Amino acid sequence: MLPLVALVGRPNVGKSTLFNALTRSRDALVHDQPGVTRDRHYGVCRPEGQRSFAIVDTGGIAGEDEGLAGATAKQARAAAEEADLVLFIVDGREGASALDDDILAWLRKTARPTLLVVNKTDGLEVQAALNDFARYGFNDVVAVSSAHRQGIDTLIEQVLKKLPEEGAATELDSDPARIRVAFIGRPNVGKSTLVNRLLGEERMIASDVPGTTRDSVAIDMERDGRLYRLIDTAGLRRKSKVDEAVEKFSIIKTLQAIEQCQVAVVMLDAGEGVTDQDASVLGYALDAGRALVVAVNKWDGQTDYQRQQAEQLLARKLGFVDWAEAVRISAKHGSGLRELFKAIHRAHASATHEFSTSEVTKALEIAYETNPPPVVRGHVAKLRYAHPVASNPPTFAVHGNRLRTLSDTYRRYLENFFRKRFKLVGTPVRFVFKEGA
Numbered sequence: 001m002l003p004l005v006a007l008v009g010r011p012n013v014g015k016s017t018l019f020n021a022l023t024r025s026r027d028a029l030v031h032d033q034p035g036v037t038r039d040r041h042y043g044v045c046r047p048e049g050q051r052s053f054a055i056v057d058t059g060g061i062a063g064e065d066e067g068l069a070g071a072t073a074k075q076a077r078a079a080a081e082e083a084d085l086v087l088f089i090v091d092g093r094e095g096a097s098a099l100d101d102d103i104l105a106w107l108r109k110t111a112r113p114t115l116l117v118v119n120k121t122d123g124l125e126v127q128a129a130l131n132d133f134a135r136y137g138f139n140d141v142v143a144v145s146s147a148h149r150q151g152i153d154t155l156i157e158q159v160l161k162k163l164p165e166e167g168a169a170t171e172l173d174s175d176p177a178r179i180r181v182a183f184i185g186r187p188n189v190g191k192s193t194l195v196n197r198l199l200g201e202e203r204m205i206a207s208d209v210p211g212t213t214r215d216s217v218a219i220d221m222e223r224d225g226r227l228y229r230l231i232d233t234a235g236l237r238r239k240s241k242v243d244e245a246v247e248k249f250s251i252i253k254t255l256q257a258i259e260q261c262q263v264a265v266v267m268l269d270a271g272e273g274v275t276d277q278d279a280s281v282l283g284y285a286l287d288a289g290r291a292l293v294v295a296v297n298k299w300d301g302q303t304d305y306q307r308q309q310a311e312q313l314l315a316r317k318l319g320f321v322d323w324a325e326a327v328r329i330s331a332k333h334g335s336g337l338r339e340l341f342k343a344i345h346r347a348h349a350s351a352t353h354e355f356s357t358s359e360v361t362k363a364l365e366i367a368y369e370t371n372p373p374p375v376v377r378g379h380v381a382k383l384r385y386a387h388p389v390a391s392n393p394p395t396f397a398v399h400g401n402r403l404r405t406l407s408d409t410y411r412r413y414l415e416n417f418f419r420k421r422f423k424l425v426g427t428p429v430r431f432v433f434k435e436g437a
């Protein structure tokens with residue numbers, strides 16, 4: 001399970017700056033693509049080679065109890081109460097304030113494990129800044145400068161130490177023959193209608209996967225002779241009226257489901273196009289490097305004219321994931337599902353394909369010869385050889401010289417070249433560039 005870390009603190013201490021420092025995607029290419037919107041409150045920190053964790057920036061938490069601010073505060077509290085760890089953020093420049101005291105008092109009541117983070121310590125005498133908060137009695141204190149990314153690695157280390165044990169491996173990936181699929185999307189796009197149809201319509205053996213907890217129930221199913229494991233379907237099958245605070249929590253569930261699946265099926269509502277919320281769900285799947293299929297649902301309710309409009313809108317708004325297949329379906333009537341599952345298979349096959357070093361180096365050579373990188377300020381990058389380093393998503397190491405001068409455009413060219421050459425659909429493709437040798 002993806003653990004949850006909540007950022008709590010009064011306004012202006014630097015929570016959103018810290019949030020960005022922790023969640024900023026390593027893949028700048030993905031981050032800069034127009035069309036991807038980012039939710040400013042939920043993200044995932046993925047320390048290299050270590051355990052990932054979800055982060056919620058709770059915004060303002062203190063005081064306000066009425067109106068919109070009240071609703072935000074309520075959500076923030078709900079998030080903090082559920083978190084595996086709370087980071088209590090304070091401002092090292094301003095020192096402890098009455099509002100900090102109030103938040104601390106509230107935090108003590110929640111009894112969640114808490115780490116004190118003293119921010120804005122850039123240019124400060126750190127010990128003096130920490131002393132100001134000594135009376136709070138924390139054993140675990142980390143000084144950081146979020147704006148300058150100082151102390152962030154130490155903070156991540158401390159966070160990882162304090163998170164609960166990973167626990168006995170939930171047996172989610174116990175069966176390699178099964179494709180792990182998650183149906184995700186904003187509320188009302190038709191996720192539970194689809195899952196219920198899949199589970200009801202097929203004469204399949206649906207069974208809860210042993211070892212999965214109440215929070216993440218997976219269900220096995222078979223369709224057209226193939227085996228699947230549907231991730232996080234519990235929340236989909238039993239729907240209940242949820243208040244807004246809980247609704248927000250479904251984002252955490254979405255993040256967890258993305259983490260656990262191999263193929264993410266992002267569902268959209270044909271009648272509503274691609275909303276900001278849809279784009280941020282897509283962004284989460286991209287950040288996680290998941291194989292992706294877009295299911296455009298409720299295709300049944302559309303007139304020909306509306307379908308035409310929808311097609312245009314989708315083409316425009318989904319440009320940033322043009323490598324993902326978009327399938328038109330009706331969860332209600334069960335149409336398009338065969339195509340949907342074919343697309344899931346293609347995405348999975350692409351994402352998990354095993355490449356040989358020779359075919360990868362060959363591809364690089366041809367890409368390089370066909371279109372060498374342009375000269376940048378008198379320098380030109382030299383690409384020497386490449387080899388596969390990971391799958392799901394396919395990741396290639398490229399060795400060469402002056403690789404820093406490679407433009408985003410050229411990196412995209414390489415990506416597209418590899419996609420075409422290896423006929424990869426429905427999966428992100430990543431490159432790591434290694435200078436020298």
Ligand code: GDP
Binds near residue numbers: 010016119
């Ligand atoms: P939030 O309201 O808690 O989310 O705070 P913000 O992240 O919006 O930051 C509030 C202000 O503090 C902004 O002007 C930031 O640029 C500034 N700030 C945040 N982190 C740091 C830091 O590490 N050092 C300094 N000097 N300023 C910071």
Ligand code: GDP
Binds near residue numbers: 186193297299329330
């Ligand atoms: P969820 O919140 O994503 O799980 O969405 P639901 O499955 O609860 O569906 C939301 C609403 O959309 C319900 O009223 C469904 O009956 C309706 N709905 C779901 N799928 C379809 C579809 O394919 N066509 C039409 N016309 N309505 C649908």
